[in-house]
Amino acid sequence: MKVLAAGVVPLLLVLHWKHGAGTPLPITPVNATCATRHPCHSNLMNQIRNQLAQLNGSANALFILYYTAQGEPFPNNLDKLCGPNVTDFPPFHANGTEKTRLVELYRIIAYLGASLGNITRDQKVLNPNALSLHSKLNATADILRGLLSNVLCRLCNKYHVAHVDVAYGPDTSGKDVFQKKKLGCQLLGKYKQVIAVVAQAF
C-alpha cells in the first residue's frame, strides 16, 4: 500500500518517527511554524555532508550484510532479487538548488526511514540471530534520524520551509517472508545507489 501525504503532516511525522517502526506514525495536527527546541547549529551543511558520507560509506556493507543474512537464493541472484526496482522511491536531482536538493533529500530520508523501519521489524522476526544486521540497520536508521533533523533545521533556518510532502514505501506487514526479504533487499539496493548520488551532490 502506498501512502502519500502532503503538506506539513509528514514533517511532524518524521520528527516523531522512531526507528524500527513498521509504519509511519499517524498524522497529527501540524504547527506550520519552524519552531525548534534550540537554535540550529551553523555548521549544518557540513554535518549533512558528513552524515551522507557516513551513510554512503556504510550502505554497501549494509546491503551485503542484508542479502547474506537472507541466505539463498539472494546472494546468487542479486540482480533479480535485489535490483533497485523501487518505483516509488522519491526522486533526487543533483543539479538542483540547495533548497530543492534539501527538500528532495528530506523526502528520501523520510522514505528510507519508514522503509528501514519495516525492514528492521521484519528481520528481527525473519533472522533473529542476525545481530550484526540488526545493529547495522539500527545504526543506519539513527544516522537517518540525525540527517533528517539537520535537513529540517537547515530548511527551517535558512529557507523557512515549514513542511515538505513526503511519500512512504509499501507496508510489508502483510506480505510473505520471501516478499519481505525481497522488498527489503530491493530497497537497500536502491538506498545504496541513491545515497551515493546524494552524497556526491552535497
Place this chain on the structure above:
Amino acid sequence: MLTLQTWIVHVLFIFFTTESVGELLEPCGYIKPESPVVQLGSNFTAVCVLKEKCMDYFHVNASYIFWKTNHLTVPKEQYTTINKTASSVTFTDTSSLNTQLTCNIRTFGQIDQNVYGIRIISGLPPEKPKNLSCIVNEGKKMMCQWDPGRETYLETNFTLKSEWATEKFADCKTKRDTPTSCTVDYSPVYFVNTEVWVEAENALGKVTSDHINFDPVDKVKPNPPHNLSVSNSEELSSILKLTWINSSIQDFIRLKYNIQYRTRDSSVWNQIPPEDTASTRSSFTVQDLKPFTEYVFRIRCMKEDGKGFWSDWSEEASGITYEDRPSKAPSFWYKIEPSHTHGYRSVQLIWKTLPPFEANGKILDYEVTLTRWKSRLQNYTVNETKWTVNITNDRYIATLTVRNLVGKSDAAVLTIPAYDFKATRPVRDLKAFPKDNMLWVEWTAPNESVNKYILEWCVLSDKSPCIPDWQQEDGLVHRTYLRGNLAESKCYLITVTPVFADGPGSPESIKAYLKQAPPSKGPTVRTKKVGKNEAVLEWDQLPVDVQNGFIRNYTIFYRTIIGNETAVNVDSSHTEYTLSSLTSDTLYMVRMAAYTDEGGKDGPEFTFTTPKFAQGEIEAIVVPVCLAFLLTTLLGVLFCFNKRDLIKKHIWPNVPDPSKSHIAQWSPHTPPRHNFNSKDQMYSDGNFTDVSVVEIEAANDKKPFPEDLKSLDLFKKEKISTEGHSSGIGGSSCMSSSRPSISSSDENESAQNTSGTVQYSTVVHSGYRHQVPSVQVFSRSESTQPLLDSEERPEDLQLVENTESSAGSFPRQQYFKQNCSQRDTSPDISHFERSKQVSSVNEEDFVRLKQQMSDISKPFEAGQMKMFQEISVADAFGPHTDGLVEGFETVGMEAAVDEGMPKSYLPQTVRRGGYMPQ
C-alpha cells in the same frame, strides 16, 4: 445464613474497635506545617492548634502551650499566642539538620501533655552543576559527568537532559552510587548537534546547569588501532615499517596518530613527530633506528582536528632492525704474564665484547694480527675475547677486528712494548669520586698525545685477591665513570694507564668507594701500658673488608663505672693513644669507634684498672726503707762489734766449768784485781768474758757478820737439803740454776762463785774427776735444750715437793719466790736488804752489781709473763684430767721458779762475795 451472621459480627467488631482506638489516638491538636524542610540558616515558624474538645477537657488554651525541640524546652520568648487555640514558635537561623519539634501543654498545673510532634528537616538547595562534559566512547553510548556543587544534606536528584534542535531525548536519571555522571540510553548520532544540561532538584529547589551544545563526533574517543605489526628491511638497517588497522570510525572521520617506540631494554618511549602522523593512515615507516636492535612500538589515534579524546594505546608490537657492520673497534688491552721460556714473554691479549649498539649484529668471530717489529704479519681468528701468545722480548703491534654477518669493524691497534721498555708519562691529578650512583674518574692528560686510556679497577679485600676489571676510553676523554657492576661499601683500587703510540704510559692508581657506609665493625682497643694516671691504648687498623669507607678518624670513649663518658678524637693515622689524667686505682671502661664519611661503629669495650702506685713508686719507698734498715742494722752490728765485749759480758758471760776448777787455786788472799789474770789462766779452757769478783776484805773483818754467817749457814742447809734435786732448764732452772750458786758445796763453791750468771744447770751425777761423789754436784751448762724427761721424773718432782715442803723454814725459798714471781716482792726486798748488808762493805761493787742485776732481769720478766700466759691458756682450753692439770701446774711452778733463775744470778754474785773463802 450462619456464615453471613458470623461475617456481620466480625465487621461490627472491627468497626467498633477501630472507632475506639481512633478516639484514643486522636491528638489534642496539630502542628502546621506537618513535614517541613527548612533551609539551613533560614527562619522557621510552626503553629500549634489545639482542638476545642481537648481544651475543654483539660481546661487549657493556647497560652498553656510550650514547645520542645529534641526534648529541650524552647524559650518562651520565641512563642507567640495567636489566638485562644493557636500558638506559634519561631526559630531564627536554623542550624540543626534534623530537629524534633513538639507542641505540649501543662494540664492541671503540673502534668505536661504532649499535643503533637513534627520533624524538621534542614538542608540546602542544590547548587548549579558545573563542569558538565560528555564523552562518547566509540561503539558505546554517551556518558556525561559534572560537578554537583556543595553538599545539600537532602536527597538531591540529578537528571541529565539532552535534545536535538528538533527532538528531545529521554531523561537520564543518575544512579544512587554515581550521582555525578550519567550514561544516556540511546546510541550517539554523529554530526548532529546535541544540547545537554543537568537538572539538580531536592526539597528546597531545582537548579539547572549551563547547557552545552556539541556534535557527539567532537566528543568521541576512538577505539585504538589494532593488529599493529612491525617489519624490517634488509636494504636499510635503520628502518622499521609499522602497519595497523584503524577502528571503524575512520570511515567517516579523519584521524591523527601518536606513534611511540623504545628499545626493548629501555623504559623511555620516543615519539614520532606528530606532524608526521597527522592524517589518517594505516602504516608508517620509522627511520633512524639503530641496526640489529629490537624496538617496541605502540600507537593511538584521535579525531584529526583534535576535538575529542585520544584513544587508548594499542597493544605493543616489536621488531628488530636488520644487521649492519660493527660500527666501532672493540676495546683492546693486554697483560704480560711470566713465562718460563727464556727470551719469551707470555702475553694475554684481552678485549671487550662490543655492546649491541656497536656490534650491529651477531658477532661471528675476532681477527687478531700480530706484527713483530719489521717482521711479517701473522693472522689469527679467535672466538673468545682473550688470546694468549708467547712472544719474544721485542716490540709487537697487535690489531683486532670484529666480524658479523654484514662485515668487519675497524681495527683496534695496540703496541706491546719491548721487554726493556720503561713506561713513563703518567696521567696527573687522578681523582675518583662517586656521583649519581656511579664512580667517576677524572685525570689530567699527559702532555703527549694519548691514543686511549685504559682504566683498570678491582676490589681491595683481605680475603680475596684483586681481580681487575677494565675499560677503555678514547684519548680525548679525561673524565669517565666505571662501567662495571660496582658494589657499595667496597674499596676500589683504580688504575689509569695512558696508551701512547709507542706503548703504554706509566699507570697511576687511586682508591675510591662508590658509596661509603659506616664500618661494619669497630676497632678493638686494648692497653699497651697502664700507669697510675695514664694508659697507653693501642689498636689495629680495621681490615679493609670492614671499613666500608675511608676511615676519617677514631673516637675513644672512656669512663669509670660511675663517671661520665669522655670522648677523644684521634686521627685515623694513629694506632695508639695515651689517655692522661686518669685516676689511680680505678676501673676504666674504654671503647673505640671508627668513622667514615657516612658514620661510625663502636668496637668492643675494654676494661682496665689503673694501679694504685706508679711504676717505681713502691721501689722508691721500699728501697730507702730497706737501705735505712740495712744501715741501721749495720750501725747496730758495728756498734755491737765495737762493744762486743761489753755485750758479751752482759748477755753471754763465760761460765767457768766447774769441772775444771781448782779449788786449790782459790786463795782468799788473792788480790781481787791483779789476781784476775791468774784466774784467767787457771780457767784457760773456759770462756769467761768477764768475771766479777766480790771480795770481802777479811782482813778487816775476818769474821763475817753473824747474820752473814747465819745466812751462810742457812744456805748450807739449803744446799744439803736440795742436793740431788734436779732442776730444769729454762722455766725449771729457776731453782736449779740457783742451786749451784747457792748450794755450793765445799768443793765447788768457790768455782761457782766465779760465774756471774748461769742460764742452765745440769745435775752431774758423776763424781769429780772420775770420783764417785759423795754428794751430787751441779755442773753449769749453756745449753738451751728443754728439760729431759728424766729430769722431770716423778721422783724428782717428789724431791721438789719435799724441798718445797721443807722450804718454809728456809729463807732461800723466799729468795727464789721473790725471783720467780712478781707478785711477792717483799722477800726480794729483804733479800736486797740482806745483799745490801752483805755488800755494804764495798759500795762500789754493790753499784756494779745492781747494774748487772737490772740488765739481766729485764728479758726474763718477759719470759716469765709469757710462761704464765701459756699455762693459763692450757688450763683454760684443755679438758684435762686432774693429774694432767696438776702436771701442768707443777711444771708451771717449776717454770715459774726456773724463770726466776736469772735473777738468782745476782744474788749469786752477791753471794759470791758472801762465799768468799774463809
